[in-house]
Amino acid sequence: MINVQSKTSRIRALVKSMCLACAFSTVAAATMASAADDRFDGYEIRVIRPRFMTKSNRFELGAQGIFIMNQSFIYTYLASGLLDYHFSESWALEINGAYGASIDKQDKTLLKRDFQISTQILRTAYIAAGGLLWTPIYGKTQLPGGDVVYFDSFLSVEAGMTGISYDYAQCVSPNTTKPAPTTKGYPGVGLGFGQKYFLSEDTAIRWDVRDYLFIYNLADGSCDPTVPKGTNSQQNVTLQFGMSTFF
Amino acid sequence: MRQVLKFLLCVGLSLSMAAGPAFADYRAATAFYARRDYVSAANAYFQAFGYPKAPGEKERAEWGLAQSLERLGFYYSASKYFSVIVRRGPVASNIYFTKALEELGKINSTINLGQSHVVQLFKTRIDPAMVPQQAAGFYFYYLGIESFNQRKFEQAFAYFQRVPSGPYLIKAQFHMGVISNLRGAHSKAISYFEKVRASADKGEEGLWIREQANLNMARVNYEVKRYRSAIEYYAQIPRDSDNWLEALFEAAWAFFMMQKHNNTLGTIHTLHSPFFENRFFPESYILQSITFLRLCRYKQVKLSLSRFKTRYKGVFDDLSKIIEKNKSESKGFFKLVYDYKTGSLNDYKRAWSILDALSRTDIYKEAGTTIRFADNELARLSRYSAIWGRTGLQDDIGTFLRNKKTVATKDAGKRLFDKATGYYAYLKELSDQTIGINTEMVLGRVDALRAQLKVGTADKKANFIGGLQELNVSQDLEYWPFEGEYWEDELGGYVYNIDSLCGKGGDGGNGSKGGDGGNGGNGAAKAVKGEK
Numbered sequence: 001m002i003n004v005q006s007k008t009s010r011i012r013a014l015v016k017s018m019c020l021a022c023a024f025s026t027v028a029a030a031t032m033a034s035a036a037d038d039r040f041d042g043y044e045i046r047v048i049r050p051r052f053m054t055k056s057n058r059f060e061l062g063a064q065g066i067f068i069m070n071q072s073f074i075y076t077y078l079a080s081g082l083l084d085y086h087f088s089e090s091w092a093l094e095i096n097g098a099y100g101a102s103i104d105k106q107d108k109t110l111l112k113r114d115f116q117i118s119t120q121i122l123r124t125a126y127i128a129a130g131g132l133l134w135t136p137i138y139g140k141t142q143l144p145g146g147d148v149v150y151f152d153s154f155l156s157v158e159a160g161m162t163g164i165s166y167d168y169a170q171c172v173s174p175n176t177t178k179p180a181p182t183t184k185g186y187p188g189v190g191l192g193f194g195q196k197y198f199l200s201e202d203t204a205i206r207w208d209v210r211d212y213l214f215i216y217n218l219a220d221g222s223c224d225p226t227v228p229k230g231t232n233s234q235q236n237v238t239l240q241f242g243m244s245t246f247f
Numbered sequence: 248m249r250q251v252l253k254f255l256l257c258v259g260l261s262l263s264m265a266a267g268p269a270f271a272d273y274r275a276a277t278a279f280y281a282r283r284d285y286v287s288a289a290n291a292y293f294q295a296f297g298y299p300k301a302p303g304e305k306e307r308a309e310w311g312l313a314q315s316l317e318r319l320g321f322y323y324s325a326s327k328y329f330s331v332i333v334r335r336g337p338v339a340s341n342i343y344f345t346k347a348l349e350e351l352g353k354i355n356s357t358i359n360l361g362q363s364h365v366v367q368l369f370k371t372r373i374d375p376a377m378v379p380q381q382a383a384g385f386y387f388y389y390l391g392i393e394s395f396n397q398r399k400f401e402q403a404f405a406y407f408q409r410v411p412s413g414p415y416l417i418k419a420q421f422h423m424g425v426i427s428n429l430r431g432a433h434s435k436a437i438s439y440f441e442k443v444r445a446s447a448d449k450g451e452e453g454l455w456i457r458e459q460a461n462l463n464m465a466r467v468n469y470e471v472k473r474y475r476s477a478i479e480y481y482a483q484i485p486r487d488s489d490n491w492l493e494a495l496f497e498a499a500w501a502f503f504m505m506q507k508h509n510n511t512l513g514t515i516h517t518l519h520s521p522f523f524e525n526r527f528f529p530e531s532y533i534l535q536s537i538t539f540l541r542l543c544r545y546k547q548v549k550l551s552l553s554r555f556k557t558r559y560k561g562v563f564d565d566l567s568k569i570i571e572k573n574k575s576e577s578k579g580f581f582k583l584v585y586d587y588k589t590g591s592l593n594d595y596k597r598a599w600s601i602l603d604a605l606s607r608t609d610i611y612k613e614a615g616t617t618i619r620f621a622d623n624e625l626a627r628l629s630r631y632s633a634i635w636g637r638t639g640l641q642d643d644i645g646t647f648l649r650n651k652k653t654v655a656t657k658d659a660g661k662r663l664f665d666k667a668t669g670y671y672a673y674l675k676e677l678s679d680q681t682i683g684i685n686t687e688m689v690l691g692r693v694d695a696l697r698a699q700l701k702v703g704t705a706d707k708k709a710n711f712i713g714g715l716q717e718l719n720v721s722q723d724l725e726y727w728p729f730e731g732e733y734w735e736d737e738l739g740g741y742v743y744n745i746d747s748l749c750g751k752g753g754d755g756g757n758g759s760k761g762g763d764g765g766n767g768g769n770g771a772a773k774a775v776k777g778e779k
Binding site for chain 2 (some may be wrong): 024043044045047049050051054056061089138140142146148158199
C-alpha cells in the first residue's frame, strides 16, 4: 500500500464533552449515522466507524513509576498501582496507591560534609488517593513511521493521604534527644493532567503529571515533636509513567 | 585347474551382471544414498542413468537421482526426473510410475510446479484406475483445471468430484463452487464456498483461498440481489489484502443498488485517494457520476466524468503504446510488469496503474514464484559445481531450470498481455459510456437516463457506517471529519453526508429537473458492472 503521508508526524484530536456514541439511541437509530452527531453536519465527507478504544463500563488496572520533581535535596521514587472504573467514555473513578523511598542528592551530602548543615527534609513515603477522571479529548496521532496511535487526554481531581517519613537526621545537637524515625500521614488534594496512548483495545501506555497538596504539622518533623509549631503546606509535583490494562 | 578357475570367474561375473545393478556407479550411488550423502548419491545416480550397465539400471538410477535431489531440497530439479517417469505412462516396465506421481503431487503442494509444467505432464492420458490414491488429488485436480480453462465445466466438475481428501480438496471445492454458480445453483455455490472457508488453514495459501471464497460469496449474493449479505462478505476482505480495493469497489456497487448513495460515494472516495493513484478502478468514476445523477447533482456528474477523462486519457494512450510494442514479445511484456514491480521502470508512467493491476494478478504472482524458486535452485547448484560439474549433472539441471524460467516467463507474459488488451477494451467501453452520459445530459434527457439506473429497493432499511459495516445501535462510534487531508487509517471508512437535490431544483447543471426517478428500466449501472 502506498503511503503518501507517512513521513510526517501529525496529530488529530476531537474535543468532546460527551461520549459521541451517546448521540445514538435506539429510537434515533432509524435516522442513520448522518444525523448522529450534528457537529459534523457541516462536513460533506466524514469517517464514521466503530470507536477504536471503548472504555465505558470497563475497569482499568495500571502500574506506574512515580518521580517527585520539585525536591531540591532528595530524589523520591515510588511504585504505584491504580484501579479505575470508567462509567462512560469521559468519566471515571480512580483509586491509587504508591509506596517508595528517597535517595539523597549530592547537594545534601556536600552541605552536611563541608558545612555541617543538616537539612530538614519531607520525605514522601506513600501516597494514597481517590477521585475523578475527566477525559475531554480523544484523538490520534500519526507517528513518523506511519503508524497511527490513539490517545486520550484527561484531567484528574483527587483527595487522599500523603505519608511523610521523618528520620530526624537534623537532630544532631547534644542537648536534644533524637526522636525515633516515624511516618505520618496528612490529608490533601491532587490535581493532574495525563494521557493514555492505546497500544491495543486492552492496553495503554499512560503518563500523568500531578500536583499533590497537603497540610502538615511542623512539629512532626522537629526535634521536639511535643512543642506545637503550627502547620504548613507542601506540594509534591509528580511525573508518573506506566501501563494500564482494560477489562 | 587354472581353466576351471577362469571359467568359474567368468560365470560369477556374468551372473552378477545379469542379476541387476551391480556396477560401480549404481552400487556406489545406493551406498551414498543409504549414508544420506545425497550430493554424491545424485552424482553417482546421474552417471549410472547416463551409462546404464544392466537392464533396468537406467530406470532405477533415474528414480534414485530424483529422490536424492528431492532430499537435498532441489524440488524443481527433482520434478524434472519424476516428470520423465510419469510421462512414460503406467506401462509394465515403468515400475516407478505410481511413486513418481505421488512425489510430484507432494512437490506441487510444497512449491507450485506451474500450470504449463502440469499440463505437459498430463498430456499422457492415464487410466484413472491406475492412479494411486495418494496421487489422485493432484491428478484429478489438474485434469479439472484443464477442463475448467477450456470452459468444459461439466467435465471439470466431474474431475473435481473425484479429488479425495488432502491438499487439493479445498481448491477443488472452490472450483466446484464457481461451476455451481455458473450453473445457476447459487445456494450450492455458497455451500461449497462455506466449506472452503471452514477448512482453509491459517497458512498463506489458506488465507488466500478463504479470501477468494469470501469474494465469491459476496459476488453470488450480489448476483441474487442480496446486497446486504454481499456487503457482509466484502467486509471480510482484510485491508492489507491485494483484493481489498476490489472488494470496496464491488461493495460500492452493492450500496448503489441499495440506494445507499452516501455509502457509495464514501467508498469511492477511498478509491480516489492519493494513496491509490496507481490503482486501476476507472469504473469508479462512472459509478460516482451515476450516483450523483441519481441525486440530481448534475455539476458533480460532469466533474466525475471530466475527472475520468483527465485521469485515464493518458493511461489509454500509454497502454496502446505498450500493446503495440509488445504484440509479439510475450517475454518482454512480462519483463515490463516485472520492472514496474521492482521499481526499475521509468517509461509509460501514465499506464502504471495498468501495470500495477497486472502485477497483482495470480498469473504474475505464480510466474514470480516459479522464477524465484528456480533462481534459488540455480544459486544453490553452483555450490556443488565441483562434484556435479564433472559428470554433467550441473549442466543438465541448470538447463532445465533456465528453460523452466523461460517457459514461465513466456507463458505469463502472454497471459498478462491478453489481460492488458482486455483492460484496453474495457477503458474504451467506459470512455464510450462517459460520452453517452454527457450527451444525454447535454440533450436534457436526464430523466430518461436516471430512469435507466435500475436499483433495488430491498434492504433499504439497513444502515451502514464506514468500513462496509452495518450500524449497530449499541456500538460506540468515532467520527473524523474529512477536511481535505487523507489519513491512511481512515481509508475505507468514509461516508458522504449529502442529500438528493431531486425536486429541489437540482444544482444548476444542464440536466432536467424533478422527480426522484429511477427504479425501473434496464440498468445502465448493471450493464457497466457486467463489463468488469
